[in-house]
Structures are given as structure tokens and as C-alpha cells.
Amino acid sequence: xxxxxxxxxxxxxxxxxxxxxxxxxxxxxxxxxxxxxxxxxxxxxxxxxxxxxxxxxxxxxxxxxxxxxxxxxxxxxxxxxxxxxxxxxxxxxxxxxxxxxxxxxxxxxxxxxxxxxxxxxxxxxxxxxxxxxxxxxxxxxxxxxxxxxxxxxxxxxxxxxxxxxxxxxxxxxxxxxxxxxxxxxxxxxxxxxxxxxxxxxxxxxxxxxxxxxxxxxxxxxxxxxxxxxxxxxxxxxxxxxxxxxxxxxxxxxxxxxxxxxxxxxxxxxxxxxxxxxxxxxxxxxxxxxxxxxxxxxxxxxxx
Amino acid sequence: xxxxxxxxxxxxxxxxxxxxxxxxxxxxxxxxxxxxxxxxxxxxxxxxxxxxxxxxxxxxxxxxxxxxxxxxxxxxxxxxxxxxxxxxxxxxxxxxxxxxx
Numbered sequence: 001x002x003x004x005x006x007x008x009x010x011x012x013x014x015x016x017x018x019x020x021x022x023x024x025x026x027x028x029x030x031x032x033x034x035x036x037x038x039x040x041x042x043x044x045x046x047x048x049x050x051x052x053x054x055x056x057x058x059x060x061x062x063x064x065x066x067x068x069x070x071x072x073x074x075x076x077x078x079x080x081x082x083x084x085x086x087x088x089x090x091x092x093x094x095x096x097x098x099x100x101x102x103x104x105x106x107x108x109x110x111x112x113x114x115x116x117x118x119x120x121x122x123x124x125x126x127x128x129x130x131x132x133x134x135x136x137x138x139x140x141x142x143x144x145x146x147x148x149x150x151x152x153x154x155x156x157x158x159x160x161x162x163x164x165x166x167x168x169x170x171x172x173x174x175x176x177x178x179x180x181x182x183x184x185x186x187x188x189x190x191x192x193x194x195x196x197x198x199x200x201x202x203x204x205x206x207x208x209x210x211x212x213x214x215x216x217x218x219x220x221x222x223x224x225x226x227x228x229x230x231x232x233x234x235x236x237x238x239x240x241x242x243x244x245x246x247x248x249x250x251x252x253x254x255x256x257x258x259x260x261x262x263x264x265x266x267x268x269x270x271x272x273x274x275x276x277x278x279x280x281x282x283x284x285x286x287x288x289x290x291x292x293x294x295x296x297x298x299x300x301x302x303x
Numbered sequence: 304x305x306x307x308x309x310x311x312x313x314x315x316x317x318x319x320x321x322x323x324x325x326x327x328x329x330x331x332x333x334x335x336x337x338x339x340x341x342x343x344x345x346x347x348x349x350x351x352x353x354x355x356x357x358x359x360x361x362x363x364x365x366x367x368x369x370x371x372x373x374x375x376x377x378x379x380x381x382x383x384x385x386x387x388x389x390x391x392x393x394x395x396x397x398x399x400x401x402x403x404x
Contacts, residue, residue, distance in 0.1 A: 125392070
């Protein structure tokens, strides 16, 4: 049996691994994706992590991973299917049938892109619908695309796509953007970005590939011809596995303070899954450290 | 590591190959593509002689990308005797690639 099983290999999970290793604990990290480092890998540039000015998120993730590997971290590839406690033992079931036991669990499964939840969205995934402009933008060079959202990601996606696409519709449900002013100004100044405000997409349609997005605005709907639809409407915490085990807030985050202690004894929440004000690499890393310290105290009195 | 090929080599390296060919349509700015890279290298070794794996950079080979209607990176297309027999859109686990081979 492990002292600690760390679920997730993003900055919170990897930092927890570093601290667990230095504490001499028997532990392992469960990673959903082979050699994955979580959402940070997708950040084009990270300028607010001390000591790494000007790095890209992928490289920073690799550095964190290398650090954890050097200290002897055991990584287990697998997707957690279920988490349950029997007596004082945590049972972790993986989707491939694997089972693990631990005295304590650090839950650091991060967040995933939020879906629109409209007709056609999943059907046309990879056939026009994308959650990654950097990955798939090039396929829409010279074509018309739509970006959905009003935050930093949506606006930087729109700008990135506007360099190669013929035209970009930026569809946002409000009339103001949440994104920072620099980005908003650039988007407003771009010739080939058309703002569609106070509007929500209600359906994606087409043939083999997506061809049309239906937009509803003031109760009326219209169809807009697009080849690509880039969804950037925020993220949702991956906390479905602890519903009924830990306490969640109304938006799905696990209720826990800076010590990462949750309502379930022996379960510690670290990183983007936890209720907190700032969700960045630095606060994820801080959580990883705090979670191991709290878990250590729990293990000292473990029976 | 699978070799990168150009459109000029596609005919002989992929369509005319004697073994099945898995073509990885990738791009440099795509993180899921980077994640797939070590998995494809493992498969190349494990299936040596039975399967060929090639990489096609979609930033440079827009004609091939367009011809095969690739709209997501990575896209893996399996060719047998010059014909597409299977396709995976987006990054997947190693087991899911093995399933189509």
C-alpha cells in the first residue's frame, strides 16, 4: 500500500511528487496522459512564474516533470475511474481495470475545457470543432472561422486565427470582454475580426465536416457559414470523482483552504480543483507543497 | 523516431509501400502532437517490419492536408495498399492506436 497516491501530473501533482519524495514517503503519480504535464503545456508563453521569465508552458511543464523524475517519482499511466474509501484505506480504480491502495490521496486532476453543450459540438469534434487554436488553426488558412468566448484565451485565439483565416467571427454572450485590455484593443483593431456580441451559439451543422453555426441573438436565430469553430469558454474542474466524498462549492470546486484539507479525511485537494482566488502555476505548485505537508501530518496519526 | 516525409515522397513512401503505413499529420505548435511522438516511436520499434510510420508536417504540406481533409492535429491515417483504411482524429492512448492496426 502506498502512503500517498497523487492523482494528476500537472504542476500541482508534480510539485506534490517533489515534496513527497523529499519526505521519504512511498508514493506514485497517476497520469492520464503518457508524459503529460496538464494544462500548462498549452500556454504559449508563461511570464509570471518566478525564475522562468519568457518560457513557454510546454517547456516549464517538462522542467517540472524532469525535477520530479530526477527525485525518483513513480508514474503510473491511467485514467482514474473511481475513488472510494473503505475503513481508512483509499481505493483507486483505473479505467483499464488497475487497482491501487493508499493511506492518503492528493487530488490534483486540474480542469478541462468547458464544452458549449450544443447540438453538433461532439459530432463535429476534429471535423471543424476544436478546443485548440494553436493545434488546428493552420487547417483553416484562407477560410472563415468562429471563435466562441470572451476571455483571454478566446481573444488570443481570435487574434492568432486572424493572421491566417480570411475572416474570424468572435461570438460572445455579453457586450464586454473579460479578457485584458491589450487583447481587447488588438481584437477591435483587427480588420478581419467581426464581433458578434450578446449572442450565443445554439447549434453546429454541416455534412462530413462542420459548415454552419447557428447563433441566437435577442430571440432571433441566424445561420453563419464557417469552416472552423474554436471553443474557448473557460474550464471546468475535474471533480466528478469526489462528488459525495468531499464537499464541493456550487461551481464544482473542492472546498479546501490553503492547507488543502478537504471534508474527507485523508483526501487533499491541490491546484485548479480547489476553491481559491488565483489559479496559476505558482498557486498550483504551492498547493502541491501544502498538500504533502498536510498529508504528512495525517499519516503521522494514521491508524 | 518516425521519419518526416514531404508531398514528393508520399506516393512511394506511403501509397506504394508494401507494408501498412501510419501517417501522422502533425504540426510544430501542437502540444498533443508532441505528446504522441514518444508513443509513435515505441510503436515503430514494436511493429518493425510490419508497419511503417511517417510524419507529415501540416504547416508545410498543405496540399496533402487538404487532399485528405485533415482538420485536426494530430490526425493519424492508416493506409493499406495505397488506400485509407482507418483514421484517428486528435491525440489518443497507445492502446487505441494498436486497435486500428
